[in-house]
Amino acid sequence: MNLDQLAKLNRCLAARQAVVVVSALEEGLEPGDRVAVLTPDEIGARHDAEALHEAFRSGKSGMVEIAGRRFFLNVHLPPVKLVVIGAVHISQALAEMARLADLDCTIIDPRTAFATPERFPDTRVIAQWPDVALPPLGLDRYTAFVALTHDPKIDDGAILHALTKECFYLGALGSRKTHAKRLERLAATGAAPEALARIRAPIGLDIGAVSPAEIAVSILAEIIGAMRAKPSRAAGTSA
Amino acid sequence: MPSGTPLAHETEILAAAESWKRGGRGVAIATVIETWGSAPRPVGSHLVIDGEGNFLGSVSGGCVEGAVIAEAIEAIADGKSRLLEFGVADETAWRVGLSCGGKIAVRVEPVT
Numbered sequence: 001m002n003l004d005q006l007a008k009l010n011r012c013l014a015a016r017q018a019v020v021v022v023s024a025l026e027e028g029l030e031p032g033d034r035v036a037v038l039t040p041d042e043i044g045a046r047h048d049a050e051a052l053h054e055a056f057r058s059g060k061s062g063m064v065e066i067a068g069r070r071f072f073l074n075v076h077l078p079p080v081k082l083v084v085i086g087a088v089h090i091s092q093a094l095a096e097m098a099r100l101a102d103l104d105c106t107i108i109d110p111r112t113a114f115a116t117p118e119r120f121p122d123t124r125v126i127a128q129w130p131d132v133a134l135p136p137l138g139l140d141r142y143t144a145f146v147a148l149t150h151d152p153k154i155d156d157g158a159i160l161h162a163l164t165k166e167c168f169y170l171g172a173l174g175s176r177k178t179h180a181k182r183l184e185r186l187a188a189t190g191a192a193p194e195a196l197a198r199i200r201a202p203i204g205l206d207i208g209a210v211s212p213a214e215i216a217v218s219i220l221a222e223i224i225g226a227m228r229a230k231p232s233r234a235a236g237t238s239a
Numbered sequence: 240m241p242s243g244t245p246l247a248h249e250t251e252i253l254a255a256a257e258s259w260k261r262g263g264r265g266v267a268i269a270t271v272i273e274t275w276g277s278a279p280r281p282v283g284s285h286l287v288i289d290g291e292g293n294f295l296g297s298v299s300g301g302c303v304e305g306a307v308i309a310e311a312i313e314a315i316a317d318g319k320s321r322l323l324e325f326g327v328a329d330e331t332a333w334r335v336g337l338s339c340g341g342k343i344a345v346r347v348e349p350v351t
Contacts, residue, residue, distance in 0.1 A: 001268065002351045006257050013250045023346065025272075025322070034320075061283035063273055072272045072346065074283045076249070102248055 001035045008037045016078040020055055025070045079104045080142050080227060085130055085158045086149035087114035093216035095123040101220060108133045110154065130158035144169035144223045156185060163195045169226040171203040171219060249285060252296035256287040256350060265290030265315035266350040269307045271298045271343055278341035290315045298345050307345055314349045321347040
Protein backbone atom coordinates (compact mmCIF):
# COMPACT_ATOMS: atom_id res chain seq x y z
CA MET A 1 0.00 0.00 0.00
CA ASN A 2 1.25 3.49 -0.67
CA LEU A 3 0.54 6.62 1.32
CA ASP A 4 -2.17 7.86 -1.09
CA GLN A 5 -4.03 4.55 -0.77
CA LEU A 6 -3.71 4.60 3.01
CA ALA A 7 -4.97 8.19 3.10
CA LYS A 8 -7.98 7.27 0.96
CA LEU A 9 -8.76 4.34 3.25
CA ASN A 10 -8.61 6.60 6.29
CA ARG A 11 -10.82 9.22 4.62
CA CYS A 12 -13.45 6.54 3.95
CA LEU A 13 -13.28 5.22 7.52
CA ALA A 14 -13.59 8.73 8.95
CA ALA A 15 -16.62 9.42 6.73
CA ARG A 16 -18.34 6.12 7.69
CA GLN A 17 -18.07 5.02 4.06
CA ALA A 18 -17.88 1.28 3.29
CA VAL A 19 -14.54 0.47 1.66
CA VAL A 20 -12.54 -2.62 0.62
CA VAL A 21 -8.79 -3.03 0.35
CA VAL A 22 -7.86 -5.51 -2.39
CA SER A 23 -4.33 -6.93 -2.07
CA ALA A 24 -2.74 -9.26 -4.62
CA LEU A 25 -0.67 -11.81 -2.75
CA GLU A 26 2.01 -12.75 -5.26
CA GLU A 27 5.49 -11.34 -4.92
CA GLY A 28 7.49 -9.28 -7.36
CA LEU A 29 5.28 -6.22 -7.60
CA GLU A 30 5.75 -2.91 -5.85
CA PRO A 31 3.51 -2.76 -2.76
CA GLY A 32 1.52 0.17 -4.18
CA ASP A 33 0.80 -1.69 -7.43
CA ARG A 34 -0.65 -4.73 -5.71
CA VAL A 35 -3.29 -2.84 -3.77
CA ALA A 36 -6.58 -1.15 -4.63
CA VAL A 37 -8.76 0.78 -2.19
CA LEU A 38 -12.34 0.87 -3.46
CA THR A 39 -15.77 2.03 -2.35
CA PRO A 40 -18.86 0.14 -3.63
CA ASP A 41 -19.47 2.93 -6.19
CA GLU A 42 -16.01 2.46 -7.68
CA ILE A 43 -16.28 -1.26 -8.44
CA GLY A 44 -17.93 -0.69 -11.83
CA ALA A 45 -16.99 -3.32 -14.42
CA ARG A 46 -13.80 -4.59 -12.81
CA HIS A 47 -13.13 -8.25 -13.54
CA ASP A 48 -13.38 -9.00 -9.81
CA ALA A 49 -16.63 -7.03 -9.41
CA GLU A 50 -18.67 -10.04 -8.31
CA ALA A 51 -16.28 -10.98 -5.51
CA LEU A 52 -16.10 -7.38 -4.34
CA HIS A 53 -19.87 -6.94 -4.24
CA GLU A 54 -20.17 -10.21 -2.31
CA ALA A 55 -17.56 -8.99 0.16
CA PHE A 56 -19.56 -5.82 0.82
CA ARG A 57 -22.79 -7.83 1.16
CA SER A 58 -21.37 -10.29 3.68
CA GLY A 59 -19.07 -7.85 5.43
CA LYS A 60 -16.53 -10.66 5.63
CA SER A 61 -12.85 -10.19 4.94
CA GLY A 62 -10.90 -13.11 3.49
CA MET A 63 -8.97 -14.71 0.67
CA VAL A 64 -10.44 -15.07 -2.81
CA GLU A 65 -9.08 -16.57 -6.01
CA ILE A 66 -9.81 -14.70 -9.21
CA ALA A 67 -8.53 -15.94 -12.57
CA GLY A 68 -5.89 -18.09 -10.87
CA ARG A 69 -4.54 -15.26 -8.71
CA ARG A 70 -4.99 -15.02 -4.97
CA PHE A 71 -6.22 -11.82 -3.38
CA PHE A 72 -6.97 -10.75 0.15
CA LEU A 73 -10.09 -8.62 0.53
CA ASN A 74 -10.28 -6.53 3.69
CA VAL A 75 -13.80 -5.15 4.02
CA HIS A 76 -14.47 -2.18 6.26
CA LEU A 77 -18.16 -1.52 6.97
CA PRO A 78 -19.24 1.48 9.03
CA PRO A 79 -19.48 0.66 12.72
CA VAL A 80 -22.79 -0.49 14.16
CA LYS A 81 -24.89 2.36 15.52
CA LEU A 82 -26.31 2.39 19.02
CA VAL A 83 -29.17 4.83 19.59
CA VAL A 84 -30.11 5.34 23.24
CA ILE A 85 -33.25 7.16 24.38
CA GLY A 86 -32.55 8.62 27.80
CA ALA A 87 -29.45 10.39 29.12
CA VAL A 88 -29.78 8.50 32.40
CA HIS A 89 -27.25 6.89 34.74
CA ILE A 90 -27.31 3.53 32.89
CA SER A 91 -26.73 5.40 29.61
CA GLN A 92 -23.56 6.98 30.99
CA ALA A 93 -22.09 3.52 31.63
CA LEU A 94 -23.50 2.13 28.38
CA ALA A 95 -22.06 4.96 26.26
CA GLU A 96 -18.60 4.36 27.67
CA MET A 97 -18.76 0.58 27.18
CA ALA A 98 -20.22 0.98 23.68
CA ARG A 99 -17.22 3.07 22.70
CA LEU A 100 -14.87 0.31 23.84
CA ALA A 101 -16.90 -2.21 21.83
CA ASP A 102 -16.65 -0.02 18.69
CA LEU A 103 -20.34 0.90 18.57
CA ASP A 104 -21.18 4.36 17.31
CA CYS A 105 -23.36 5.70 20.15
CA THR A 106 -25.91 8.54 20.13
CA ILE A 107 -27.85 9.61 23.23
CA ILE A 108 -31.22 11.35 22.88
CA ASP A 109 -33.08 13.02 25.75
CA PRO A 110 -35.25 16.17 25.64
CA ARG A 111 -34.47 16.90 29.30
CA THR A 112 -31.60 19.35 29.01
CA ALA A 113 -30.52 18.77 32.61
CA PHE A 114 -29.73 15.15 31.66
CA ALA A 115 -28.48 15.54 28.10
CA THR A 116 -25.26 17.45 28.75
CA PRO A 117 -21.79 16.98 27.28
CA GLU A 118 -20.40 16.97 30.83
CA ARG A 119 -22.34 13.82 31.64
CA PHE A 120 -21.40 12.23 28.31
CA PRO A 121 -17.86 13.16 27.31
CA ASP A 122 -16.86 11.72 23.90
CA THR A 123 -20.47 10.78 23.02
CA ARG A 124 -22.93 12.45 20.64
CA VAL A 125 -25.80 13.82 22.76
CA ILE A 126 -28.97 15.28 21.24
CA ALA A 127 -31.13 17.29 23.67
CA GLN A 128 -34.33 17.02 21.66
CA TRP A 129 -37.53 14.98 21.63
CA PRO A 130 -37.10 11.65 19.83
CA ASP A 131 -39.67 12.59 17.15
CA VAL A 132 -37.30 15.38 16.09
CA ALA A 133 -33.97 13.68 16.78
CA LEU A 134 -34.61 10.16 15.45
CA PRO A 135 -35.64 10.57 11.77
CA PRO A 136 -32.37 12.21 10.64
CA LEU A 137 -30.35 9.38 12.24
CA GLY A 138 -31.69 6.89 9.69
CA LEU A 139 -32.05 3.79 11.87
CA ASP A 140 -31.21 0.73 9.75
CA ARG A 141 -30.37 -2.97 10.07
CA TYR A 142 -26.98 -2.03 11.49
CA THR A 143 -28.61 -0.11 14.34
CA ALA A 144 -29.29 -1.18 17.92
CA PHE A 145 -32.04 0.84 19.61
CA VAL A 146 -32.44 1.11 23.38
CA ALA A 147 -35.12 3.02 25.34
CA LEU A 148 -34.05 3.77 28.90
CA THR A 149 -35.96 6.80 30.20
CA HIS A 150 -38.71 4.74 31.82
CA ASP A 151 -40.99 7.66 30.92
CA PRO A 152 -43.75 6.78 28.43
CA LYS A 153 -43.87 10.38 27.19
CA ILE A 154 -40.32 10.03 25.92
CA ASP A 155 -39.92 6.28 25.27
CA ASP A 156 -43.22 5.30 23.62
CA GLY A 157 -43.02 7.48 20.52
CA ALA A 158 -39.36 6.56 20.05
CA ILE A 159 -40.13 2.83 20.27
CA LEU A 160 -42.94 3.20 17.73
CA HIS A 161 -40.51 4.93 15.37
CA ALA A 162 -37.89 2.18 15.85
CA LEU A 163 -40.51 -0.50 15.19
CA THR A 164 -40.98 0.90 11.68
CA LYS A 165 -37.24 0.42 11.02
CA GLU A 166 -35.09 -2.68 10.60
CA CYS A 167 -33.01 -2.27 13.79
CA PHE A 168 -31.36 -5.62 14.58
CA TYR A 169 -31.90 -4.96 18.28
CA LEU A 170 -34.73 -3.12 20.02
CA GLY A 171 -34.77 -3.12 23.81
CA ALA A 172 -36.70 -1.18 26.44
CA LEU A 173 -36.10 -0.73 30.16
CA GLY A 174 -38.87 -1.74 32.54
CA SER A 175 -40.08 -4.64 34.66
CA ARG A 176 -42.45 -7.26 33.27
CA LYS A 177 -45.33 -5.28 34.74
CA THR A 178 -44.13 -1.98 33.30
CA HIS A 179 -43.60 -3.63 29.93
CA ALA A 180 -47.08 -5.21 29.95
CA LYS A 181 -48.56 -1.74 30.42
CA ARG A 182 -46.32 -0.37 27.70
CA LEU A 183 -47.50 -3.08 25.29
CA GLU A 184 -51.11 -2.14 26.03
CA ARG A 185 -50.42 1.54 25.32
CA LEU A 186 -48.51 0.79 22.11
CA ALA A 187 -51.16 -1.68 20.91
CA ALA A 188 -53.77 1.02 21.48
CA THR A 189 -51.94 3.21 18.95
CA GLY A 190 -52.41 0.48 16.36
CA ALA A 191 -49.00 -1.25 16.56
CA ALA A 192 -49.19 -4.85 15.34
CA PRO A 193 -48.58 -7.68 17.86
CA GLU A 194 -45.76 -9.18 15.75
CA ALA A 195 -44.02 -5.79 15.70
CA LEU A 196 -44.41 -5.40 19.47
CA ALA A 197 -42.97 -8.89 19.97
CA ARG A 198 -39.63 -7.56 18.67
CA ILE A 199 -39.17 -5.44 21.78
CA ARG A 200 -36.78 -7.06 24.22
CA ALA A 201 -38.03 -6.37 27.73
CA PRO A 202 -37.09 -6.57 30.49
CA ILE A 203 -33.97 -5.36 28.72
CA GLY A 204 -30.59 -7.12 28.88
CA LEU A 205 -29.29 -10.60 29.58
CA ASP A 206 -30.50 -12.00 32.88
CA ILE A 207 -27.27 -11.86 34.90
CA GLY A 208 -28.84 -10.41 38.02
CA ALA A 209 -27.45 -6.95 37.23
CA VAL A 210 -28.03 -4.36 39.96
CA SER A 211 -25.89 -1.24 39.49
CA PRO A 212 -26.18 1.01 36.41
CA ALA A 213 -22.84 -0.31 35.11
CA GLU A 214 -23.95 -3.92 35.58
CA ILE A 215 -27.22 -3.24 33.77
CA ALA A 216 -25.21 -1.61 30.97
CA VAL A 217 -23.10 -4.79 30.72
CA SER A 218 -26.25 -6.92 30.44
CA ILE A 219 -27.68 -4.65 27.72
CA LEU A 220 -24.43 -4.52 25.76
CA ALA A 221 -24.07 -8.30 26.02
CA GLU A 222 -27.57 -8.77 24.63
CA ILE A 223 -26.83 -6.35 21.78
CA ILE A 224 -23.60 -8.18 20.91
CA GLY A 225 -25.48 -11.49 21.01
CA ALA A 226 -27.99 -10.13 18.49
CA MET A 227 -25.24 -8.59 16.36
CA ARG A 228 -23.17 -11.77 16.09
CA ALA A 229 -26.13 -14.13 15.82
CA LYS A 230 -25.86 -16.42 12.83
CA PRO A 231 -26.58 -16.58 9.97
CA SER A 232 -26.87 -12.81 9.85
CA ARG A 233 -26.15 -10.16 12.42
CA ALA A 234 -29.54 -8.69 11.56
CA ALA A 235 -31.68 -10.80 13.89
CA GLY A 236 -34.85 -12.20 12.44
CA THR A 237 -33.69 -12.25 8.83
CA SER A 238 -32.24 -15.19 6.96
CA ALA A 239 -30.13 -13.10 4.60
CA MET B 240 -11.49 10.08 22.08
CA PRO B 241 -9.79 10.88 25.34
CA SER B 242 -6.05 11.10 25.03
CA GLY B 243 -3.99 8.15 26.14
CA THR B 244 -6.77 5.60 25.69
CA PRO B 245 -5.04 2.21 25.81
CA LEU B 246 -7.49 0.39 23.55
CA ALA B 247 -6.97 1.31 19.92
CA HIS B 248 -9.65 0.74 17.28
CA GLU B 249 -8.99 -0.26 13.68
CA THR B 250 -9.69 3.27 12.50
CA GLU B 251 -7.23 4.78 14.97
CA ILE B 252 -4.62 2.16 14.12
CA LEU B 253 -4.73 2.97 10.41
CA ALA B 254 -4.90 6.70 11.10
CA ALA B 255 -1.75 6.35 13.21
CA ALA B 256 0.02 4.55 10.35
CA GLU B 257 -0.76 7.48 8.05
CA SER B 258 0.35 10.16 10.49
CA TRP B 259 3.57 8.28 11.31
CA LYS B 260 4.36 8.02 7.61
CA ARG B 261 3.59 11.71 7.03
CA GLY B 262 5.85 12.49 9.96
CA GLY B 263 8.74 10.89 8.09
CA ARG B 264 8.82 7.54 9.86
CA GLY B 265 9.10 4.18 8.09
CA VAL B 266 5.84 2.28 8.52
CA ALA B 267 4.60 -1.27 7.90
CA ILE B 268 1.07 -2.62 8.23
CA ALA B 269 0.58 -6.22 9.39
CA THR B 270 -2.81 -7.79 8.62
CA VAL B 271 -4.31 -11.12 9.68
CA ILE B 272 -5.29 -12.60 6.30
CA GLU B 273 -6.25 -16.15 7.27
CA THR B 274 -7.03 -18.06 10.47
CA TRP B 275 -7.52 -21.75 11.23
CA GLY B 276 -9.04 -23.13 14.41
CA SER B 277 -9.39 -20.83 17.36
CA ALA B 278 -7.53 -17.63 16.65
CA PRO B 279 -7.45 -14.64 18.96
CA ARG B 280 -7.97 -11.87 16.39
CA PRO B 281 -10.26 -12.07 13.36
CA VAL B 282 -9.22 -11.86 9.73
CA GLY B 283 -8.60 -8.24 8.78
CA SER B 284 -7.10 -7.19 12.14
CA HIS B 285 -4.15 -4.80 11.95
CA LEU B 286 -0.92 -4.14 13.75
CA VAL B 287 1.03 -1.11 12.55
CA ILE B 288 4.73 -0.75 13.21
CA ASP B 289 7.30 2.00 12.67
CA GLY B 290 10.99 1.57 11.86
CA GLU B 291 11.95 1.70 15.51
CA GLY B 292 9.55 -0.97 16.63
CA ASN B 293 6.81 1.26 18.03
CA PHE B 294 3.47 -0.38 17.36
CA LEU B 295 -0.30 -0.07 17.71
CA GLY B 296 -3.05 -2.68 17.38
CA SER B 297 -2.74 -6.47 17.42
CA VAL B 298 -2.78 -9.58 15.25
CA SER B 299 -2.97 -12.04 18.15
CA GLY B 300 -3.45 -11.95 21.87
CA GLY B 301 0.15 -10.86 22.23
CA CYS B 302 1.66 -14.28 21.38
CA VAL B 303 3.31 -13.46 18.07
CA GLU B 304 3.49 -9.66 18.02
CA GLY B 305 7.20 -9.70 18.83
CA ALA B 306 8.01 -11.82 15.78
CA VAL B 307 5.74 -9.73 13.54
CA ILE B 308 7.37 -6.50 14.71
CA ALA B 309 10.85 -7.89 13.96
CA GLU B 310 9.77 -8.86 10.43
CA ALA B 311 8.07 -5.49 9.98
CA ILE B 312 11.27 -3.61 10.80
CA GLU B 313 13.04 -5.64 8.05
CA ALA B 314 10.15 -5.02 5.65
CA ILE B 315 10.47 -1.27 6.24
CA ALA B 316 14.21 -1.52 5.58
CA ASP B 317 14.04 -3.55 2.34
CA GLY B 318 10.64 -2.38 1.05
CA LYS B 319 9.37 -5.93 0.53
CA SER B 320 6.18 -7.58 1.79
CA ARG B 321 6.22 -10.77 3.82
CA LEU B 322 3.79 -13.59 4.54
CA LEU B 323 4.15 -15.11 8.00
CA GLU B 324 2.41 -18.15 9.44
CA PHE B 325 2.16 -19.01 13.10
CA GLY B 326 0.76 -22.07 14.82
CA VAL B 327 1.41 -24.43 17.71
CA ALA B 328 2.97 -26.99 15.37
CA ASP B 329 5.90 -24.63 14.99
CA GLU B 330 9.15 -25.84 16.57
CA THR B 331 9.55 -22.47 18.19
CA ALA B 332 6.11 -22.72 19.74
CA TRP B 333 7.39 -21.66 23.12
CA ARG B 334 8.65 -18.43 21.71
CA VAL B 335 6.24 -17.43 18.96
CA GLY B 336 3.48 -20.03 18.93
CA LEU B 337 -0.19 -19.46 19.63
CA SER B 338 -1.05 -20.92 23.01
CA CYS B 339 -4.72 -21.05 21.99
CA GLY B 340 -3.97 -23.86 19.51
CA GLY B 341 -5.01 -21.87 16.44
CA LYS B 342 -3.05 -20.94 13.34
CA ILE B 343 -2.84 -17.57 11.65
CA ALA B 344 -1.34 -16.11 8.50
CA VAL B 345 -0.15 -12.52 8.67
CA ARG B 346 0.78 -10.27 5.78
CA VAL B 347 3.37 -7.62 6.55
CA GLU B 348 3.50 -4.77 4.08
CA PRO B 349 5.60 -1.62 4.08
CA VAL B 350 3.81 1.66 3.35
CA THR B 351 5.60 3.18 0.36
